[in-house]
Amino acid sequence: MGQLGFTLDTTSREATLRLNARGRMVLVNPVANRGTAFTEDERERLHLTGLLPGRVTTIEEQVQRTYGQFSRSPSPLSKFIYLSQLRERNEVLYYRLLSEHLEEMLPIVYTPTIGEAIERFSHEYVGARGVFLSVNHPDRIESSLRDFELEPESVDLIVVTDAEGILGIGDQGIGGIQIANGKLGLYTAAAGIHPQRAIPVMLDVGTDNLGLLHSDRYLGERHARVRGRQYDDFIERFVRVVSEVFPNAMIHWEDFGVDNAHRILKRYSGEVCTFNDDIQGTAAVVLAAAIAAVRLTGMPLARHRVLIYGAGTAGIGIADMMRGALESRGHDPGQFYAFNRNGLIIEDSPELRDFQRPYARPRAEIDGWEVANPSKVTLMEAIRHARPTILIGTSASGGAFSEEIVREMASYCERPIIMPLSNPTDRSEARPADLLEWTSGKALIATGSPFASVRRGDVHHAIAQANNALIFPGLGLGVSITRARLVSEEMIYAAARALAGLVNEHRPGAPLLPTMSDLRLVAATVARAVAETAEAQGLARRPLTNPTHDIYERMWKPEYPQLDICETRKDTQS
Template identity: 55%
Template sequence: MTAIDPPYLQLDNGEQIPIRVRGYQLLNRPMLNRGTAFTHDERRALGLIGLLPPGYASLEAQVRRVYSQYQEQPTNLAKNVFLTHMRDRNEVLFYRLLAEHLEEMLPIVYTPTIGEAIEQYSQWYSRPRGVYLSIDRPEEMEEALKNYGLGPDEVDIVVVTDSEGILGIGDQGVGGIAITTGKLSVYTAAAGIHPRRCVPVVLDVGTDNLRLLNDENYVGERHARVRGDRYDEFLDLFVKTVARLYPNALLHFEDFAAANAHRLLTQYRDELCTFNDDIQGTASVVLAAVLAAVQRTGGRMRDQRVVVHGAGTAGAGIAEVMRDVMVQEGLSREEANDRFWALGSRGLLVEGNRMRDFQEPFARGADEVAGWASDNGRIGLEEVVRQARPTTLIGTSAQPGSFTEAIVREMHKHAPRPIIMPLSNPTPLSEAKPEDILAWTDGQALIATGSPFAPVVRGTTRYRIAQANNALVFPGLGLGVSVSKASRVTDGMVIAAARAVASLMEDAVAPGDSLLPSVNQLRTVSATVAVAVCRTAEEEGLARADLGDPIQAVIEQMWQPNYARVVLG
């Protein structure tokens, strides 16, 4: 994507694009190239005679061919690489294929396979995609962003990472660019954000990953990760530059480490339209699952007793948004905080012990836990479950198997329909397997997981396991922000997104029904979320667009992966 790519024009009779380049220059533009789908007349007009095989293939025929090639790839990583190369050749075809096989391919272009691709980024590097900003050359930042070729009114989403908290694999240096391109692929496939209105960015501030620093193929800056004032100044310059260059864009922070994620969100969320998916997106989709579960049990959110195992960036964000719903249901903030027992790396959070600022609201009083069993002052999960008698157990700990049989059975003693959500991913980090949880609770547990799991059959019941995939929320939220031109992303919008997702499961009442919609429904889910976000933006006075009918506005803005009508430029 370069500055000379022409703008798409959305007309009443469909999308059209003026094409000014000819010949091989055209075939080398992934948003313009359509390969054998160029008609003979188009080939003659565009200087392509002799540069393509003579046969014509429709977009549908191309999808069948590339899907067959995809199926022949031997591993998930090979499939990821295949799709990446295909996107670099023909972007419309890539998105059409992805849209038609979304449930199958989402784990390939996004979590968990994207983690493998990021680890191997420098080994597989072939073509740059995105904007690479180096902390060693901050004076080049504006030039670099402008070189991407998009103007102030041409950007809806900027996804940025500093690569320190990539999925469950930590610091990956410049390879983190792949998480931003993967995220934007989901924005497009799920919510119809036009691929030409997205900017993926990696902030290369160095890396503490010794494997990368000693790899001769590594393509990032070769020094330790920069921290402190210099890091903050670089981040501040970036945020202010994005706000100036792209005043209507949503700035999406992705995979920043816990030490920075909450801090940066708190610092900038009231200054510009910014969103952290690891905090707000995770919280929203988990809230949606909990709302659906509570609805199924006939209870209320304010009555839940919640244990959060792993109160880091994601876990604390989940607790915060659940607490806000409890407050909406009539509890005071203090009363709502008292419904949570949160565990960090040193066990239960207890007042007076060391913890991060964002964890403090959920710390228990020292007097309250004075008689609880501990190991050198560390109160573990099993003791917390025994004492707190939770109705809901959230796992964001990255501690595989930590939801043991003893813990789950103890919880089930006091919660007839326990809500249990082992959310850590990728799959090997999950706190428990759904089939085990169902066995230990006689099939009564209401489950959502972070990674995809196959359905579990018990007797005559087939349990579909809900995957609390952020893709159910963030694409629609981004679309809603784009359509409404919201000046901020608020807690109200995050909760509205969760309620919108949960509303789609109101008719799911059978014992084995999932708590969340299928990934195959992502376009519908995203549109539903976007409408809810638009309405909330209007209610909160943050919408800068005159929406009229939000449903129509959302549907009109959702890009479809079809070849646009060619207009000679």
């Protein structure tokens, strides 16, 4: 990677920074800047003497100081802004601070705080790393990507969004660039993918958010969302340019609208190295939690009955992942029941989307149930008749899993598996403490939002958080190590099984997933499973030699790189 007098080799764990720049040009570049950590010799050779306070400090001292500044920020949003500004000032220090306080800072740099940062993007604008591509100027895609000044062979990841389906807050227009940056931050903090090997991209196709369109401060294209042929042509051109300019990059699709997300993934997954985190990442984490949970129940996953409450991108993605994992092992695809806003999905339900149709129940089955309205079967009616053993919430409907519903499920199921996955906390379908109370402590739980542990008697129940960060960083690392041509379903199943393998579910009260504090171990474990599967399937363009060594060497640690200070004409003249 080279830019404005800086060249950084990011191919190994111990990078070397080659510097031609001098003076303030060094300090204003976040890759080169190390602030007061420049030594006396480095300051003299780089013409920094007098541009910094006299005392030389260590990175450990810088972390202590910045952590104090972070802690004194009065609100989650102000903490987010502080960290964003630190990243733009000193990249290594930002990632060092984040890595040492990852569990505390994850809710700031990712969900839930990033949702507020996205909503306030145009009002609180302080700059944002990324490439902004407009649907009105498709001819500028290639030049804009090249202007980011990363070498074609050195880019591993491109995280791209059109911001139509941001978290639980919907269409947020150009502010979606923050979700791309948040994801890339976790790729680095968890999996050690160097931040200079990734590009965040915002596809600005307009917005249907009237609040944004009527705001004088809105920074994006001021028109309704472009759809249809023009939208598809824009996506097609983007994919083609990325494939040509950055041939080793995995395209990570993030927070697209429900219909576009499934359509785009289906269109390109067999042609380019691509992955949709909302569909595949969420599903893989939930599959891992389900694998751990069913080991406790003693009943194979193929015999469980699964009810998905919220048949959108995430919900149907979970169902697809579970069915695919079962079929890949030669099992029947299992029994699935899915709900949309019209109730249980039945073959003659109105407003069925194509990706939901595989989960429509036969009308003949429902005719045998006692229901108030055969055209709109309620959750309680489905619980009573279908008798699911796994209940998954992706509806963003807070409190949907009521006491009556949970107690009904517990009446026929010894260890009900219940996953209220909707974010943020107030949209969670149920709270873990209530679920444990209503099931006498027997529920096996994973949530979307972070929840505190719950004590019942002598058992301390740690609550698993089904956070995509347990899957996508390791997946991206495994893909980058092998330069995989595609992301196959088998690679994602392998990631889920590897994640489940890290769980000791037999310890009383143990969570069904690893904790956020173990993200580096998780990412390395997932990466190995993904890389080995890619190689076994013939998808690896770069063979593994020693998987453990290969992964360790690629996991960058946020330390100031060795400096190679090049002599300039100004140096010889002085």
